[in-house]
Amino acid sequence: MTKKNDIKLLRINYLRGPNIWTYRSVLEVWLDLGELEDFPSNKLPGFNERLTAWLPALIEHHCGVGERGGFLQRLQEGTWCGHVLEHIVIELLNLAGMATGFGQTRSTSQRGVYRMVFRARDEQVARVALQQGHALIMAAIHDEPFDVKAAVELVREQIDDCYLGPSTAAIVNAATDRGIPHIRLNEGNLVQLGYGAAQRRIWTAETDKTSAIAEGIAGNKDLTKTLLKACGVPVPEGEVVDSPEAAWDAAEDIGVPVVVKPLDGNHGRGVSLELTERADIEAAYKVAEAEGSDVIVERFIPGDEHRVLVVGGKLVAAARGESLWIVGNGRDKVTKLIDDQLNSDPRRGEAEEFPLETIVLEREPTMRLLLERQGLNGESVPAEGHRVLVQRNGNVAIDCTDDVHPDVAYQCGLAARAVGLDIAGIDLVVQDISKPLAPQRGAIVEVNAGPGLLMHLKPAEGLPRPVGKAIADHLFDETETGRVPIVGVAGSVGTSHIARLIAWLLHLGGRHVGLACRDGLFLGTRRVEGKDRANFAAGQRLLMNREVNAVVLENGAASILNDGLAYDRCTVGVVTDLLGAEPPVAPALAEHDIREPEQMFKVLRTQIDVVLSEGVGVLNAAHPQLVEMAELCDGEVILYDVDHASPVLAAHRAKGGRTVAVEGHHLVLAHNGQMAVRCADLDSAAARRLVAAGESGVGVSWLLAAVSAAWALGISPELISAGIETFDPTPKQ
Known part of the structure; x- marks a missing residue:
């Protein structure tokens, strides 16, 4: 077969927030198959056999068939190379230890050009996986050699460089299980849990509740012992x-x-x-x-070393150490015996995911000194059957949480409180942790700030403990979600005015509001930046601001397509129209192949998809397609339109829904079974000024959208009326 041209990667875009594909971050790749558009997998001689030989676990991919072996069935029937590349990348990520299941490949309006996406927790990892997957598929097509093991190792190395450490990841995952969002603040392990004023921060197992003074005390063993002794805690x-x-x-x-x-x-x-x-x-x-x-x-102190994790003054996990020995055979050196008898343990390794470290004598002076006390060194050859002690302390990886005596738990909690740490790793030496310390002359020897959690998450023996959950629960009580009210406004016309009026009404309600829209970035009533800030980066800045207790963000279709939403879920989601795809299509949308209202529907539904179950979606009933979007909302839906008597609004009220409309000269808030409330006189000078300030052709509609969102947020009709009378549509620097 004549050699084919390579698949071209036209554009690679990392979607960091909820997007048209999924709630989670993905890497979106635009592919040009070129002449391979005419050669699906069943028309490439030997391709399927080479691919499945290199990646045998592809049999586990269900694909659209929905069962094991589904993707292989598609290969045999004939599927296009963009779809095949999607599954190759997913499998490389799986082999590298980052399980990934989501991927999609869709054609565009241009022949041979596809959009392929796959789940990507980190952009750099995703790019390396794509690069290796692209090389692999071309090698399989051209019948050229390819080193799959080396490719997987490159992806794994990038994972080690970029992903959160196991301790931080355990806390973040526990918070996620509770619905608490997070933002990674640096390339390391500094993470924000929650948004705005409701946030807390962690850095590995330290939190923003961890006192710098307490951390300093913990770093001074002599001072720590003095404080513990003063509290009656046994110390050596x-x-x-x-x-x-x-x-x-x-x-x-x-x-x-x-x-x-x-x-x-x-x-x-x-x-x-x-x-x-x-x-x-x-x-x-x-x-x-x-x-x-x-x-x-x-x-x-005679006994075994133990590590106890204390969170919020309570013991949540405990692990025991053990001494390490090797046995001579009369032939091998100490270094080889260590490798054969200790480092061969699959629980030992250099990466963070291993509960036990590899033993390398060159970097362990304490072990070398211990060997010298036994008359040995790394080059010595112990006699057959001779037991050699390699390590007396450390190696703490045997779970013993269920064995801890209440007195020991109390003393550990007291030690953490005496130092002042909210999270502490307590090192104690005791012969039997199931008995009180004093009778057996046990003692606490160290109190550590920022303790590692891996020994409790992946013990060498015993049950793993939910220490990440304990820390997440310590930071957020059962009533807290880490969330502040977030309003997202999506559409093409009038959205900037809508966002600003919503922010103003929240401000009048006593909130310190962060606002990002096309008119700039606002904190409270102050515009701090005047350029267009209706984008992901500006939204993230507001969500990281610890002073902000409500956020309003304008989300244009282009921003959703380029980056995704800045937040995972929102309290109120507003969609005003689908006009952006009508001729003439904006260049920012045309480059994403958005040319029809149906395509715009898929983009803007993202805003409704992320509304919380206790939240509200706000939709313009003048657009029939937007009314159809109501069934996608997890929360309540408020419809708005100019005509209060609109059949669509009447039907919505009949089902128990809320509507906002115009009746006579007033805005009317209506709910089935309740008297309609008039909240603003549209004949007032202020209201006429606001209607005139809207974009051409919008009229009063933008006011209805903003009022609907305010009602959804629990703002009273009286305050809404006052806000309309006092809102200045011209932003001030």
């Missing part, structure tokens, strides 16, 4: 030292065996246990000194 006696000789003197005063560790270290680095000899103690001082500014010598 200890002394800060400044030299190897002072370390030995302190050990003699305390009584051997002792522990030598850095004063401000963490993760068990530089900690040496159960030391009795002067040489060992002085050597341990040098190891600890390399990790922190000062060194502390403490009484050695």
Whole structure:
């Protein structure tokens, strides 16, 4: 077969918010198949066989058939290469550990050109997966070699670089399960949960409730012990030292065996246990000194190390550590025995998803010192059957939450409160955590700010614990959703005026409103930017503003097509018209192949799709297609039109719905079974001025839309009337 031209990737666009495809972020790719438009999969010799040999798990893809093997059936029947590329990219993401199921491919008005989308939690990861998928499909078409394993590894590396760490992800996922939205604030693990004034922030397992003073105290082990001891929490006696000789003197005063560790270290680095000899103690001082500014010598406490997670003063998870041993065979060196007997454990690895770390002696001075105390090093060959201790502390990954004695839980909670941490990792040493600390001389040895959660999420043994949920519930009580009222206004004409009047009415109701529209960016009544700000970026800025307790956003069709909506759900969604696709079509829409009102319907329905179940959709009943959009709304629907006696409005009221219309010279708010309320006199000078200020041909319609949204937000008819009388349609800088 003659070699075909490559599939061209014409345009790649990352849709960050809800969009015409799905509620979630996706990567949208415009493809030109070129001559491959005439060659579906069943007309490419050997293509299907090569593809399924490289990606055998494609058999799990249901595709439109709706059952296992569905996509393979489509391959055999003949499907176009854009659709095949969609499934290749999804499978590469699955193989890289980022399970993805959503994808669609649709033709455009131009022959051979398609729009292909797939679920994309991160833009850079999605772009790498697309790049590798594109290379793979062309190799399969041209019968050229392709390294699938290397492609998957490239995607996996990008995932490791870009995705949230496991601790942060656990908290975000728990918040999402409760319907609490989130915004990632940097490329790391700083995340905002909730919107505007209702938000909280996390950075891994630290929150905006975490005191900087408490974090500073936790970093100073000696000060921490002083505070804990004052509260009656059992701690080991200890002394800060400044030299190897002072370390030995302190050990003699305390009584051997002792522990030598850095004063401000963490993760068990530089900690040496159960030391009795002067040489060992002085050597341990040098190891600890390399990790922190000062060194502390403490009484050695017999028992196992435990890590207890305390959230909001309560114990929510506990894990136990264990000592690590290798057994000699008379042939292999210590380093090889460690690899064969310890690092071969599938729970060990370098990436964050592994609960246990790979042991590398070159980077573990404490382990090397422990081996030296046994007369060994990494090159030694232990005799057959000889047991060698490799690690005394750390390796905390065995869940023991259900075994914790109430006294131990109380002491850990008290320790966290004494330091002042809302979330704390409490390290304690005890022989049996199911018994009180004091009788067995157990003690709390450290209190840590920003503790890792992986040991509780993926324990090496035992049950995983819902620690992410515990932290999310700590930040938001059961009545809180992390949301502020959000109003989205979508359409083609009059939408900027509508958004500004809604914001004004919210302001009169006592809200500190953020507004982004074509007239600029507003905070309260102050316009802080005068350019067109009806876009995703401006909306996100308002949602991140901690002073804002209500947000109004204008969403044009082009903005939805380019970026998606700035929010996941809204309280009120307004759609005014479908006129943007009528001739002459705006260039911003033409480039998205939007040329018919039916296509505009699919774009603007996005605004109604995201209305909360307790929210309200506001639709212009003068457009029959918009009335059809009502069935897509999860919440209530308010219809508006100029004629109060309109059959559509009357039918809506008969079903128990609310309407806003004009009767005589007044705006009328009507609800079935209730007396209609007149809220504004359209003959007043202010009302006439507002009607005249609207865009050509809109008339009073834009006022009806704004009043409908205000009513949906619970603003009283009296305040609505006052707002219409006082609203200035000309924005001021």
